Amino acid sequence: MGYSDAKLKIFTGNANPELAAEIAHHVGVPLGNASVIRFSDGEIRMKITESVRGCDVYLVQPTSAPANEHLMELLIMIDALKRASAKSINVVIPYYGYARQDRKARAREPITAKLVADLLSTAGAGRVITMDLHAGQIQGFFNIPVDHLLGEKILADYFSHKGLEDIVVVSPDMGGVTRARGMADRLGASIAIIDKRRPEPNVSEVMNVIGDIKGKIAIMIDDMIDTGGTITAGAKYLMEHGCREVYVCCTHPVLSGPAMTRLQDSVIKEVVVTNSIKVDEEKRNGCTKLTTLSIAPLIGDAIIRIHEEESVSTLFDKE
Helix, strand or coil: CCCCCCCEEEEECCCCHHHHHHHHHHHCCCECCEEEEECCCCCEEEEECCCCECCEEEEECCCCCCHHHHHHHHHHHHHHHHHCCECEEEEEECCCCCCCCCCCCCCCCCCHHHHHHHHHHHHCCCEEEEECCCCHHHHHHCCCCEEEECCHHHHHHHHHCCCCCCEEEEECCHHHHHHHHHHHHHHCCEEEEEEEEEEECCEEEEEEEECCCCCCEEEEEEEEECCCHHHHHHHHHHHHCCCCEEEEEEEEECCCCCHHHHHHHCCCCEEEEECCCCCCHHHHHCCCCEEEECCHHHHHHHHHHHHCCCCCHHHHCCC
């Protein structure tokens, strides 16, 4: 895409510079000249080596692991751009970390999703562009505009070109039903829901499936895969109860702890993720089932539409 506007600039931190470069290429502008470096004691320092005065700046930085470091980088970059007289600071957070604590589930717990929203606004962000929040209601924690992009179209397009038949789209829990329904509508498939009980964080016990799965090819969809416990247990249950094959897809490949080993050793045929989070080579080598799709064109198109004051929601219209 040959888009060019001297007043539109894209910068990146250290969390996922490859994705930022892809986005800039799609938009048709060079990636901004800046670097995030460290003082000798480890404190973060940002150097912007080009003028941003009067510019609409888009800052790409998922707050993935190490979450604290990448979040602090992001806040410092926002402050630097604000003090450099950027006209607007639009924060592109493909993966919004700390989203899982979005309410007080127990006494004396924090609501970190709201805290991070406040930090971003206070630092100087004027808009947030993010993807597949763990809970869509997190948008309400912000007092600035939030453009919530959805990965379901990218994932559905991939599976629609595989020529699979007798598909059932499966939500791994009750909270993901809306996401599964959106995917199923795009694929013309039925849906099923796994009813599970979680005795403690990152540990899940599959209990029951609601919906017809016998003889079907299952596509499980979630917003993220963390340790892989939920998704692999769900896949095993589906195969034991009549599915022919199980594919798994998600937007955010957190893939922490034993995730890669669990996925590789599971009954899952293929794990389809996006590049919202950078997956290092060591992790990739640990699982031959991993397929990565790029979200750069989607985010790039969203940036152009925002910059030109056009609708973003039409990007997700069903054809």
